[in-house]
Each structure stands twice: as structure tokens, then as C-alpha cells.
Amino acid sequence: MEWRIIVPLLCLIGILHVPGNAAQTSTNGTNSTFDIVFHINLEFKDVYSNINNNETIQLKQNITTQVVPVYSGLKNFQSFDILAFRNGSIAVEGKLYFNSSDAKPIVANLTQLLHDATFTFTLNKTLTKITEVIPAAVLPNASATAPPPAKTAVALAFKINQEFNDTYSNLSHPVTQELTKNIINAVSPVYRRFPKFLGMVIKKLSRGSIAVESEIQFEATNGTSPNLTEVKNALAEAVASGNVSIPVNASTITATDVSSSNGTVTNTTNSTTNTTVSTTATPPTKIATINVVFKMNQTFNETYSNNSHPDTIQLSNTIVNSVSPFYRRKFLLFLSMLIRSFSRGSIVVDSVLQFDASNGTSPNLTEVKNTLIEAAGNLSFQIDTTSINVTDISSSGTTTATTTSAATTLASSVIAEYNITFKLRDTFTSELANISSPTSKALEKNISDQCGVAYKYIRGFIRMVVRKYSNGSILVDGSLQFNKTISTPTVADLAKILADNVRNGTVTLQIDPTTIKVTDASGNVANKSPVLASMLTAFWMTLASLLLSAVMH
The missing domain is CATH 3.30.70.960 (SEA domain)
Incomplete structure (x- = not known):
């Protein structure tokens, strides 16, 4: 084989093996059925073996009416049908039906949606199993899937x-x-x-x-x-x-x-x-942001200073899951609750409530405070109602949801989260060690706004969240959040977009583009450091040289 053929072939191989350059394909959805089995921590009764028993029918209705809203946000969802109950606490066996109006659902997403939902019963999440039913047209010997009930x-x-x-x-x-x-x-x-x-x-x-x-x-x-x-x-x-x-x-x-x-x-x-709920949803044109600080009558744990610690995340989710329903009932424009940080005194909770302010109005602060006071007696934890402090921290003229960041957020069923770190060419000060300090909040807003500029053209982008700062010029540790029902960009794209916007001056923050690193939930990593690219280039050039030498001799 001539060297003029070998060298281009090696270059092509090298390109295909560089992380982030692999082509990605997608397929259009087809009519899909998924078998679903999940376990709820309730005592099994013998009558549940009879699907036509009145008590079984009541249980079936109770579970169905709670599970259907979980998947109704998927554009092509048709129905959920319970086929049987069996012993093992209570094992629920059923089917999920989807039509061809959108892409085929991913099993991992279906499982996560179920696990992220709130029910009146408790799921044993370790036993959930969802599998796609292979259609008869693909597997000739398979029996046809039963249609959804009339x-x-x-x-x-x-x-x-x-x-x-x-x-x-x-x-x-x-x-x-x-x-x-x-x-x-x-x-x-x-x-x-x-x-x-x-x-x-x-x-x-x-x-x-x-x-x-x-x-x-x-x-x-x-x-x-x-x-x-x-x-x-x-x-x-x-x-x-x-x-x-x-x-x-x-x-x-x-x-x-x-x-x-x-x-x-x-x-x-x-x-x-x-x-009713479409995957082409766009974020509100303006977000009203209310800072809510209150004390919980519990002992502070040192781990709560670390926003990434499992104990802190669990506490954050408990608060958000408990408090959010009261604001949803009171305020139709309520969007979400975010936990910024915890500090001593018993436990001081620094949180943010977000409301859609597209119509130019913000919620009344007294009503926001009173809603939490009224809810306090119905929460699973104790709040010192005299400690509740409410402040409007919305940025005037802001038109995107990227203005507000938070140290810790609830991982909802539609959020895809990417960890992002980078260095700012600036001097680290002791105030930045406290994410709630005025200096940290000012920098946090600037970073969130600037990243919003960089990522605003990616469909489904929600916000940039700053988790912490550390020394080393200023090392920023944060997360990028996207509506995963709209798009799930690759880590390579996210790293490149920010680096390109820094280099062309669109992002004015003094970010060192070679330090940008993005990681997704599966552990896939991309960074804009030139070291890896240089090493790969050198490797493929060396290999090409050796093979060329072998052919010529």
C-alpha cells in the first residue's frame, strides 16, 4: 500500500479517536411499550393476587393516578397500565405505552422520572426494573404487544x-x-x-x-x-x-x-x-428571585458546610420537597426553591424562591413570608418562625433564568446537570470562602449572567449554578443545568462553547480557557486544555512515521 494512502488513513483514525469528535446519531421514535416493575413498601394482601377484587381495583387506581402524572410530561406518553401485583412488599407489574409522535424514551430516563417523583407510598428504588418490549416485527417469534386499555x-x-x-x-x-x-x-x-x-x-x-x-x-x-x-x-x-x-x-x-x-x-x-406538556418549552422571559433565610431547630452537622456532601444534599432535598408544595398552592407563578447554603445557629438555611415574572410583577414579600409561617406546622422538621427573613434579590432588567444561582438545587425529573470548573485570573479573598457573603454573591451573579450569554442559544438551558470558590487564582466549581426533555448537550460541546466565547470576547470574565472542565452525570469528561490534544497529535504522528518507515523499507 502506498504511503500516500496510509498517512491520510492514519489521520482519519486519529480524528475518530479524539474524545468529543465522535459522531452522534439519533433515531426517530416508533410505537414503544415498556415493561415496568417497581416495589412499594406496603404489606401484601392475598386479595391483591386477584386483579378484579374490589380492594385490588382501589389499590390499582391509587397507584395509577399517581404514576400517570410522572410520565405525562413526555410528549408521546399514552398510558400506564397495571397488570398484576405480587408479593415482595408489593411488587407492581405494568406497562408504559408511548406513540411515535416523538423520539423513543430512554429506559434510564423513565427510571429516573419514577425515582424523582413524590408519592403517598414509598418506593424501593433498588428493585425498580424497566425494559423495552421488542415488537413482533423486530423479533419474529415474539407475540404482539397488547394495546392500551380502551x-x-x-x-x-x-x-x-x-x-x-x-x-x-x-x-x-x-x-x-x-x-x-x-x-x-x-x-x-x-x-x-x-x-x-x-x-x-x-x-x-x-x-x-x-x-x-x-x-x-x-x-x-x-x-x-x-x-x-x-x-x-x-x-x-x-x-x-x-x-x-x-x-x-x-x-x-x-x-x-x-x-x-x-x-x-x-x-x-x-x-x-x-x-399538554411539550418538549419545546421555553423558559420564562424574566425570573423574580426571593431570598428566604430561616432557622431549623436541629443540631448543625459539620458536613452541612460542604454542599456536595450526601448528607447536605439529602437535607436540601428534604427541605425543598417539604416546602415547595405550599408555595405551589399559594402562588400560581411559583417555579422552584433552591438551597444556597447551611450555616450554624441551629441550622441557618439560606434559600432562594423563583417565580415567573414575565408579566412584570413580583410576589408580595409579606405573603411569601406568611406562606412559610403557615406551613411550618405541617412540615417534617421544625422551623423557628420568628427567624424567617424575606428579601427580593431580583436583578432589574434581567430577562433570563440565568441570573440566579444556588449552592445546592433539587435534582428534578427534568434537569440534566453538568459539573463545570474553571479558573478566574483574579485574586482569591477570604470572603469568597463563604458562598453567602456579599462578595461571593456579587461574583456569583456575574458568572451566572456571563455563562447565560454563552449558553443561551442551546435549547433547554436553565441556569449556571455556582457551588463554591477555592484558592488557585479563583477556582470556580459549579453546575450547568438543562431541561433534559429538550436537549442533553455533550460535555465536549459545553466546554468548547464556553472556551470559544471567552476567546472571542463575548464572555468578559477573566476565565483561563485552558482550565475549563465539564463532567456529566455518567462521568464523561471534556476539557479545553491543549495538553491532551498535543499528546494525541504527537502519538498519531509518531505512529504514522513508524508505519511509513516500515512500508518504505
């Missing part, structure tokens, strides 16, 4: 006594998604007593205060539909008795049968269901 649907309409926001007209907007989730969580328990109840779907929100158009779906294997008067009265009675957490105007409730003639929900309905 459904019947009732159109349920009502008004909520709250001010309408223009963003609610877009069912794909994150604020609308949060509102629809709150409505479903508030109303679904009302219908769990109905036989064969499957779930609730929000179809449309419109003006007048907030006019809700929804569907209540039931399994229709026996060809019957629920009584419309009972459906209407169930919600009206729940509202009158104070058992619905949203302010529904009971006089506006209407119920209409919208099922097709064969007792199933039509494809049009399924399509609308899938668009």
Missing part, C-alpha cells in the same frame, strides 16, 4: 378564581405546565373513588378568571361510562367541603361525555393529551 372520557370544565396570565394560553410554557400539574394534583383525588378512573388531562386554559377545560379518563373495558351528574357533583361536593386545594368556582362546573361511539378516547384526544 378508555372513556368526560369533558370537565370549571373556573378557578385567580387572575389569568397570558402565558396560560400556551400549554407548552413551563408556568402553564406547573399550573396544570397543580390542578391535576388537586382534582384527581376527587375521582379516585370512581371505578376504573385512569387520570385527568388539561386540554385548555382561557380567560374568565382561569377557565379550565379538561378530560377525566376512565377505563371502559365493560363498555360503560360514568354518570355525568356524579362526575359533576363529586367535584362540587369536594369544593364545598374544602377538600380541593385550588379555588374552584363550584357554580361553573360542567361535565359532558366526549367518548367515541366504541367507548374509547379518540386519537384526537390522545394527541391533545400529549401536547
Whole structure:
């Protein structure tokens, strides 16, 4: 073989082996079914072996109505069906159905969504198993997958006594998604007593205060539909008795049968269901950021000074999971709660509440404070209500969600998080050792804003979070957060984008681009140091030289 062929071939091989240059491909989704098995820590009863037993049906409905909202955020989700229960605390065996309107779900993401969710029962997360069912067309000897159960649907309409926001007209907007989730969580328990109840779907929100158009779906294997008067009265009675957490105007409730003639929900309905939450959602145009500081009546642990320690993360998640629901019920524009840091005195919690301020308004600080005071008696931990301090730290004129960073955040079901470190060419001061100091907060805001500029064109980018600073000029340790239902960029792309923006002057921070290092949750690493590239180049050039020499001799 001539050397003129060997050398280009070696160069091509070298390019293909450099990390971050490998081509990535994706495939369009097809109709997909996944077997799902998970275990809940409840005592198994013999009657659960009979799927048609009344007590078993009630358990099935309870679990189904809690699991369906977990996956309803996936654009092509169709339904979840429980097939059987078996002993082992209670092992739930079922199927997840998806259509071809979007890419095929990833098993790891389906598992993570289930594990990140909050239920009235406790999951044994070590025993969860989700596997894709191979279609008969791919595996000739396999039996065909059973279709989802037939459904019947009732159109349920009502008004909520709250001010309408223009963003609610877009069912794909994150604020609308949060509102629809709150409505479903508030109303679904009302219908769990109905036989064969499957779930609730929000179809449309419109003006007048907030006019809700929804569907209540039931399994229709026996060809019957629920009584419309009972459906209407169930919600009206729940509202009158104070058992619905949203302010529904009971006089506006209407119920209409919208099922097709064969007792199933039509494809049009399924399509609308899938668009209730879309993967093309865009972040709010402006975020209102409220700093909330309070004391917990617990003993401070030294590990709480380390935001990356498992004990600290667990405490952060406990607080966020406990407090967030109270703000969701009180504030329709509530987005999230972030824990910034813990410090001594019993445990001083420095946190941030984020609200959608796209309409130009921020929440009332007194209401924010009073919400936490009122919630204190219903939390799993004790708060000193006299210590609660609330401050608006929103940046005027800010138009992206990147303005606010936090030391520790709740890893929600839609967040893909990347660790990022780099050095700033500046002098480290003792104040930067305290992430809550004014100096740290000022630098934190600057870094978050600048990184927001660099990554704003990547779909799904949420924010840059600074976790800590350390000595070595100034070593910044943080995380980049993305909505993983929209995009999951590679570590190589993220490292390159920031380095390029530093070099071309778009990012004005004095970042040393050769120190940028990005790591994803799977441990994949990319950095912009020239050392690795130089070593690979030298290696391939040496190898090419040796082979060329061998051919010529």
C-alpha cells in the first residue's frame, strides 16, 4: 500500500479517536411499550393476587393516578397500565405505552422520572426494573404487544378564581405546565373513588378568571361510562367541603361525555393529551428571585458546610420537597426553591424562591413570608418562625433564568446537570470562602449572567449554578443545568462553547480557557486544555512515521 494512502488513513483514525469528535446519531421514535416493575413498601394482601377484587381495583387506581402524572410530561406518553401485583412488599407489574409522535424514551430516563417523583407510598428504588418490549416485527417469534386499555372520557370544565396570565394560553410554557400539574394534583383525588378512573388531562386554559377545560379518563373495558351528574357533583361536593386545594368556582362546573361511539378516547384526544406538556418549552422571559433565610431547630452537622456532601444534599432535598408544595398552592407563578447554603445557629438555611415574572410583577414579600409561617406546622422538621427573613434579590432588567444561582438545587425529573470548573485570573479573598457573603454573591451573579450569554442559544438551558470558590487564582466549581426533555448537550460541546466565547470576547470574565472542565452525570469528561490534544497529535504522528518507515523499507 502506498504511503500516500496510509498517512491520510492514519489521520482519519486519529480524528475518530479524539474524545468529543465522535459522531452522534439519533433515531426517530416508533410505537414503544415498556415493561415496568417497581416495589412499594406496603404489606401484601392475598386479595391483591386477584386483579378484579374490589380492594385490588382501589389499590390499582391509587397507584395509577399517581404514576400517570410522572410520565405525562413526555410528549408521546399514552398510558400506564397495571397488570398484576405480587408479593415482595408489593411488587407492581405494568406497562408504559408511548406513540411515535416523538423520539423513543430512554429506559434510564423513565427510571429516573419514577425515582424523582413524590408519592403517598414509598418506593424501593433498588428493585425498580424497566425494559423495552421488542415488537413482533423486530423479533419474529415474539407475540404482539397488547394495546392500551380502551378508555372513556368526560369533558370537565370549571373556573378557578385567580387572575389569568397570558402565558396560560400556551400549554407548552413551563408556568402553564406547573399550573396544570397543580390542578391535576388537586382534582384527581376527587375521582379516585370512581371505578376504573385512569387520570385527568388539561386540554385548555382561557380567560374568565382561569377557565379550565379538561378530560377525566376512565377505563371502559365493560363498555360503560360514568354518570355525568356524579362526575359533576363529586367535584362540587369536594369544593364545598374544602377538600380541593385550588379555588374552584363550584357554580361553573360542567361535565359532558366526549367518548367515541366504541367507548374509547379518540386519537384526537390522545394527541391533545400529549401536547399538554411539550418538549419545546421555553423558559420564562424574566425570573423574580426571593431570598428566604430561616432557622431549623436541629443540631448543625459539620458536613452541612460542604454542599456536595450526601448528607447536605439529602437535607436540601428534604427541605425543598417539604416546602415547595405550599408555595405551589399559594402562588400560581411559583417555579422552584433552591438551597444556597447551611450555616450554624441551629441550622441557618439560606434559600432562594423563583417565580415567573414575565408579566412584570413580583410576589408580595409579606405573603411569601406568611406562606412559610403557615406551613411550618405541617412540615417534617421544625422551623423557628420568628427567624424567617424575606428579601427580593431580583436583578432589574434581567430577562433570563440565568441570573440566579444556588449552592445546592433539587435534582428534578427534568434537569440534566453538568459539573463545570474553571479558573478566574483574579485574586482569591477570604470572603469568597463563604458562598453567602456579599462578595461571593456579587461574583456569583456575574458568572451566572456571563455563562447565560454563552449558553443561551442551546435549547433547554436553565441556569449556571455556582457551588463554591477555592484558592488557585479563583477556582470556580459549579453546575450547568438543562431541561433534559429538550436537549442533553455533550460535555465536549459545553466546554468548547464556553472556551470559544471567552476567546472571542463575548464572555468578559477573566476565565483561563485552558482550565475549563465539564463532567456529566455518567462521568464523561471534556476539557479545553491543549495538553491532551498535543499528546494525541504527537502519538498519531509518531505512529504514522513508524508505519511509513516500515512500508518504505
